[in-house]
Amino acid sequence: MAEVVLENVEKRFGDVRAVAGIDLTIRDKEFVILVGPSGCGKTTTLRMIAGLEEVSGGDIKIAGRSVTHLPPRDRDIAMVFQSYALYPHMTVAKNMSFSLRLRGMPRDQVATRVRDVAAILGLSDHLDRKPRQLSGGQRQRVAVGAALCRQAGVLLFDEPLSNLDAKLRVHMRTELKRLHQSVQSTMVYVTHDQVEAMTMGDRIVIMNAGVICQVGTPLEVYDRPVSRFVAGFIGSPPMNFFEGELVPDGSGVALALPGDLRLSLPRPELASRAGRKVSFGIRPEHISVAQSGRPLSDLAWAAVASPARVPAVIEVVEPLGHRVVVTARGEAGTFQMETEIHAGVRQGDRVDLWFDMNRAYLFDGETEATL
Amino acid sequence: MSSRGSLFWRRIRPSLLSYAGLAPFLAFALFPFYWMLITSLKADPNLYDLKRNPFWFSSVDGNTHQPYHKDIIVPASFSEGVIQWKVAQGAATTRSDSVQNPEPIAFIGAQKIESPVDGRLAAIRVPSGKIAHPNEVIGFIEVASPSLTHYRYLISTPFYRWLRVSLVTGLVVMLITLLLAVPAAYALARLDFRGNRMLGIVIFLTYLIPPTILFIPFSQFVGALKIDNTIWSLILTYPTFTVPFCTWLLMGFFRSVPKEIEERALLDGATRMQILRLVVIPVVLPGIITAAIFAFTLSFQEYVYGLTFISSTINRTLPVGITVDMVRGDVYFWGPLMAAAVLGSIPVVIVYALSLDYFISGMTTGAVK
Numbered sequence A: 001m002a003e004v005v006l007e008n009v010e011k012r013f014g015d016v017r018a019v020a021g022i023d024l025t026i027r028d029k030e031f032v033i034l035v036g037p038s039g040c041g042k043t044t045t046l047r048m049i050a051g052l053e054e055v056s057g058g059d060i061k062i063a064g065r066s067v068t069h070l071p072p073r074d075r076d077i078a079m080v081f082q083s084y085a086l087y088p089h090m091t092v093a094k095n096m097s098f099s100l101r102l103r104g105m106p107r108d109q110v111a112t113r114v115r116d117v118a119a120i121l122g123l124s125d126h127l128d129r130k131p132r133q134l135s136g137g138q139r140q141r142v143a144v145g146a147a148l149c150r151q152a153g154v155l156l157f158d159e160p161l162s163n164l165d166a167k168l169r170v171h172m173r174t175e176l177k178r179l180h181q182s183v184q185s186t187m188v189y190v191t192h193d194q195v196e197a198m199t200m201g202d203r204i205v206i207m208n209a210g211v212i213c214q215v216g217t218p219l220e221v222y223d224r225p226v227s228r229f230v231a232g233f234i235g236s237p238p239m240n241f242f243e244g245e246l247v248p249d250g251s252g253v254a255l256a257l258p259g260d261l262r263l264s265l266p267r268p269e270l271a272s273r274a275g276r277k278v279s280f281g282i283r284p285e286h287i288s289v290a291q292s293g294r295p296l297s298d299l300a301w302a303a304v305a306s307p308a309r310v311p312a313v314i315e316v317v318e319p320l321g322h323r324v325v326v327t328a329r330g331e332a333g334t335f336q337m338e339t340e341i342h343a344g345v346r347q348g349d350r351v352d353l354w355f356d357m358n359r360a361y362l363f364d365g366e367t368e369a370t371l
Numbered sequence B: 001m002s003s004r005g006s007l008f009w010r011r012i013r014p015s016l017l018s019y020a021g022l023a024p025f026l027a028f029a030l031f032p033f034y035w036m037l038i039t040s041l042k043a044d045p046n047l048y049d050l051k052r053n054p055f056w057f058s059s060v061d062g063n064t065h066q067p068y069h070k071d072i073i074v075p076a077s078f079s080e081g082v083i084q085w086k087v088a089q090g091a092a093t094t095r096s097d098s099v100q101n102p103e104p105i106a107f108i109g110a111q112k113i114e115s116p117v118d119g120r121l122a123a124i125r126v127p128s129g130k131i132a133h134p135n136e137v138i139g140f141i142e143v144a145s146p147s148l149t150h151y152r153y154l155i156s157t158p159f160y161r162w163l164r165v166s167l168v169t170g171l172v173v174m175l176i177t178l179l180l181a182v183p184a185a186y187a188l189a190r191l192d193f194r195g196n197r198m199l200g201i202v203i204f205l206t207y208l209i210p211p212t213i214l215f216i217p218f219s220q221f222v223g224a225l226k227i228d229n230t231i232w233s234l235i236l237t238y239p240t241f242t243v244p245f246c247t248w249l250l251m252g253f254f255r256s257v258p259k260e261i262e263e264r265a266l267l268d269g270a271t272r273m274q275i276l277r278l279v280v281i282p283v284v285l286p287g288i289i290t291a292a293i294f295a296f297t298l299s300f301q302e303y304v305y306g307l308t309f310i311s312s313t314i315n316r317t318l319p320v321g322i323t324v325d326m327v328r329g330d331v332y333f334w335g336p337l338m339a340a341a342v343l344g345s346i347p348v349v350i351v352y353a354l355s356l357d358y359f360i361s362g363m364t365t366g367a368v369k
């Protein structure tokens, strides 16, 4: 049992409020991702859980016990640092077993534990090497191995993959996810990379400017972002935003965008808000080159009830393999869409693009909350 | 054998060019040591022979083209008498000032004639049984160069006492320095407390006050503690410059240790002391050894305090002893001076050689990233 609970946790560095009173419950054995732009307070939050940073206010509980004023070693946590933090003078085996030896575990047990963990991480052949004799990826594994050896209730990761090259990063992502299924630890994983966040976690905690914006499963935060910030942060390429206004449209409401573009909205309940400034958001994958959705084979398109026509000029075409990212300019502004490589769009084409209004989002112009 | 040789060449060849580039600097740096060494090994007549190549030895006089020799002259204070040689022609002689009870090489009556130099009794002018007069040249000794004569002479001086005083002082000061500077530097580099930065700067400033100013108040302390003319006066005063210097030096080393590895050790369950002992000190060991060497060499070469606090010849430190006792007025005894300098630099060379392996750059390589 290693549930982690943060109650109104706050951290000030002088006048800077790095973490501005957050509440969060991380369930036992859950894999939770803290994600947000650089400087939003993720590392600070993690370090407060670890006990490396004192809280300025609030309470932290691990496994039902308040640890707010306990030193790090009494919190039953292990941490993988962004910079790996290996002991340069110790071999891989000694690095991994340091905490066990400190706690006086018998030598044969230590050896067994190290051997088992090394086998899981593919480090068995490197146990006698020093960190400087290892590649970046291997060092990263040693850092993970050292944390696993502890068999701590909570494992903390601070951007552990950010120093690896792209290929290795994808590989380690899968590996860490697999590890989580085999170890009995609660994992808290910090990253600024929304792809990592979406692919790895059971739940994602999106932070911005020291506060939590939304907590949910990857699907929840993708489908139902609570604010413009979350909507823009999750998804790649990011969601397109247009500044517009709600205008009455018969019994319902329509969206007026710059360039005299009027898109009718399938949202009659917003009629009372006519006249308000809003941000209109639509993901690149919900824009299509044809009204019917063809030649897209997306099943989702079949359910489209109200495709809205937007004339545009294709400016850039970036093939990503079987998909292409297309940058287009319309009257309302520049936006990106994603389509099949065989859709046949070329730079300079004047085309009609179709927005799937059922998958569009509206955000309040002032509060930026999702409408 | 041949495979070994080729392996050697394969190893060496890539660095050959860099060695070639370094050679002039090496020659420049080593020249003073070379000069010191050959000077210490040259017999006096060779040393002062201006007609000979000064960069190497010679056994032949540049003016006369004869082997160097030294006349054996009957002292003016002697009264004339029958000479009795104790050393056969061609036999080796030993300079009288390098042994406890020198064997005379000849007697004139009951008066002893002693050998002034190391060499070989090359010729006898006045054979045994003949009368020898004051100021008469009774024979001469051929002087070989190079020779160890200046090193032998050091035995008659308190050289080895001075060396011991310097060694003991250096080692004790080194220990005291490490005991104080390691924790001080760690605290200044790592622990967050008020006035941390200020204290670091003040410590460095104290190092900048020259000993030539400090020795005046210090001599008051030394006098008040009644430790003047003892080794304690040095052991207590040398740390005043070694500790600030080494603290400052070590602060840099401690700062270079990534904070994360200490934090990880904290999470791993180590106490502050365990972190220092098991993680930080092993990682900065090269730095600590560097500091130890500096503490040792700074004390070993110290001059002003050694000169002012120690008054008796026997308790002097090596640098003071050599310069005070081997320079009389304006006469420099270059041979013994250089011999003493050579011997005095050996401990430092040994200390450096032993620790050479630790002077490796990138001691924290692999810790982070």
Ligand SMILES: Nc1ncnc2c1ncn2[C@@H]1O[C@H](COP(=O)(O)OP(=O)(O)O)[C@@H](O)[C@H]1O
Residues within 6 Å of the ligand: A013, A016, A017, A018, A036, A037, A038, A039, A040, A041, A042, A043, A044, A045
């Ligand atoms: N030790 C510190 N002293 C002062 N400010 C800090 C310190 N650590 C972090 N901060 C500030 O707190 C904010 C959050 O930092 P951090 O938690 O490291 O962000 P993230 O990990 O999300 O990039 C930043 O504005 C940063 O400048």
Ligand SMILES: [Mg+2]
Residues within 6 Å of the ligand: A042, A043, A044, A159
């Ligand atoms: Mg961070």
